[in-house]
Amino acid sequence: MYVLSLKKRYQIVFGYIGNLFIYFPVLLMIPVLFCFWYPEEWGDSLYFIASALVSLAFGFAFKYWLKVKPGTPISVQEGAIIVVFAWVFGIVFSALPFIFAGILNFSQAIFESTSGWTTTGLTLVDVTKIPKIFLVWRSLMQFFGGAGFAIIMMSAIVGPGGFGLYHAEGRVDNLVPNVKSSVRRILVIYFSYAIIGVIALKAAGMGWFDAFNHSLTGLATGGFSTRAGSIGEFNSVTIETVTIALMFFGATGFGIHYTLWKGNFRALAKNGEPKLMGITVLLFVPLLMASTFGYLFSHASESFRHAAFQAVSALTGTGFSTVDFTFWSQKGLYAGLYLLTLLMIFGGDMDSTSGGLKQYRLYALIKLIGVEIKEFFLPRSAVVRTEIWKGESKRYIDSNLVKEILVIFSLYFLTFGVGTAVISFYGYSLADSAFEYASALSTVGLSVGITRPDAPSGIIWTETVGMFLGRLEFLVIVYGITKMIKDAKLAFKVEDKKPRKFGGNENT
Structure with missing residues (x-):
């Protein structure tokens, strides 16, 4: 039976x-x-x-x-x-x-398709x-x-x-109690931003074909480009600015977008993910500028422009670039590569198109640390409930969330360590290997040149598995x-x- x-x-x-x-x-x-x-x-x-x-x-x-x-x-x-x-x-x-x-053999085609569907952007x-x-x-x-x-x-x-x-x-972002209604609202938000992105990129100077493709992949935080030099090939501050906006939209959770669309600014202000994402970019841009200034760029404005774009691209998991990271590796700018690796690991918001550990979990972890410090000075009998907002919903940090964070973080770093070791086994430096595998596992798409058509099958399949695991968490x-x-x-x-x-x- x-x-x-x-x-x-x-x-x-x-x-x-x-x-x-x-x-x-x-x-x-x-x-x-x-x-x-x-x-x-x-x-x-x-x-x-x-x-x-x-x-x-x-x-x-x-x-x-x-x-x-x-x-x-x-x-x-x-x-x-x-x-x-x-x-x-x-x-x-x-x-x-x-x-x-x-165009591609079986292994390469599976890699390219996985990179596409997982919104990674590494390409062969x-x-x-x-x-x-x-x-x-x-x-x-x-x-x-x-x-x-x-x-x-x-x-x-x-x-x-x-x-x-x-x-x-x-x-977890049920915009409304009915799942199918939530899906419809997500699709309306998603397609609306895509259309706006196409028009904005066209107005910024792209042709219609390039605007269509870059709007879709920018909003999806995917990073596939129609140009070999990615966004950097256009050499336009206006295009880069529009792309940064698309990347941020894509890395923001749909529940937060829905809260904004409804005009519920009170609930929006209580969401910690966008704040943490903004603070992270503000902290890392000066660090990236310091690690590359004088080596790659001679003017502060130029250094800021490229540092800001790369920081946003790495954190949101998009993978667009305005610089050649192969050159960074050759110049030994490992501090900059490690900073971008950290940003790729952090990732964007929960329920967004982005990958990585996710801002929601990082924000919850920061709040937990704060609570532990606070409880140290309170009486033992005191009970502290820590709230955390997701869109219009208020939740409380409980043991289930803590266990989820512990499991996800453990599996992520275990996989990251194994993947980095496999790539370094092929003779690449630790910085390059960590950067490349963080890019795959966090579904980003930035590359120092390890991922290429003639790459060994071991690297191709290791990154393929990493992209798949990272996308489905x-x-x-x-x-x-x-x-x-x-x-x-x-x-x-x-x-x-x-x-x-x-x-x-x-x-x-």
């Missing part, structure tokens, strides 16, 4: 996955629309059409074979399994156009040589990856089924895998206890 029930639950899980990939071809076909403006690339559209057909066949096979009713509720644990498989299959199908076109392609349709696809992967598969799947999931999925992906993957292993063990245990017939006699 238990095995039958378990089988039905997994039918629902994989039915939802199939449902997603029936709709996934819509995303794969969006780049094809750009061929109307660039007709010379119609031939390249065949690679996307073929990939869309593969996804469609996969989706139909799962959905109609398993026959799942729309709206069937799923738990958070089952949602974790869906999220893990959805990301894995989504990355594979998104890599197919690069493989079919012969030469953007000056690949067709525009692939540049658009890279930008779209980052834009939709910033929203997350949980958001995208709301178009395929009806009713209570969406709740487990939404929270399984690590989102470890626990979702751990929960999903643990749930499947536990279910498998229980199923085998039940099967072993079933009576078996041998020659007409029953043995247990």
Whole structure:
């Protein structure tokens, strides 16, 4: 009876996955629309059409074979399994156009696709040589990856089924009590900023194609660029200013955006994440200026301009740059690289498109330290409750949050240490290795030149795993895998206890 029930639950899980990939071809076909403006690339559209057909066949096979009713509720644990498989299959199908076109091999294509969907921005392609349709696809992967598969799947999931999925992906910003209404509001905010970004970048001096791509990847804190020199190739203070604004918008939690849109400035003022993010930038910009002034820049204004842009790009997890970090490494400017590594580790707000440890957890940790100091001077019987705001919601720091911070921080630094060691094993300095892997694990995209097409497979796959773990924040993957292993063990245990017939006699 238990095995039958378990089988039905997994039918629902994989039915939802199939449902997603029936709709996934819509995303794969969006780049094809750009061929109307660039007709010379119609031939390249065949690679996307073929990939869309593969996804469609996969989706139909799962959905109609398993026959799942729309709206069937799923738990958070089952949602974790869906999220893990959805990301894995989504990355594979998104890599197919690069493989079919012969632009990248399998390992490289998976890396590029993972970098796109996780909004990292590390790349193995030469953007000056690949067709525009692939540049658009890279930008779209980052834009939709910033929203997350949980958001995208709301178009395929009806009713209570969406709740487990939404929270399984690590989102806590319920803008309104109804999850689907929250998703709609997030998408309205997200698409509105993207449109404003395109117009602002065009007005700042970019062409429409560059403005479209950089608005999407800037807001998604992804960092894929249409130029080899990233934002620095435009050499425009106005463009850099608009990009900084987009990066900050992307790294700010959707709950905080919603609070701002509603005009609830009282609640907005109580949110600590934006304040901490601003203070961090203000502290690190002078330090970056001091570590590079005289070595790279001879004027204070120029030093401030580049230090501010790099600081924001690293902290928000975007990965745009106006300087060549390979040159920093060659010059031995390790102090600057370590400062940027710290910013990448810190990351942006919770429930934003950014990666890293997240400002919410850092802010909670700072408040906890303050409380411990305060309690030292209070009577033992005194009870102190520490509030922390998330959008319009007031919460209190409790043991569950403390445990989450401890687990996330431990898993992050354990993975960071292993990844850094693997890269340094290939002969790179500790500063370069730490910088590159922090960029992958915190889904940033800045590089000192280690990540390139001829990089060893060991480095490519180590960074691929790091990007995946960093984007899903470890626990979702751990929960999903643990749930499947536990279910498998229980199923085998039940099967072993079933009576078996041998020659007409029953043995247990």
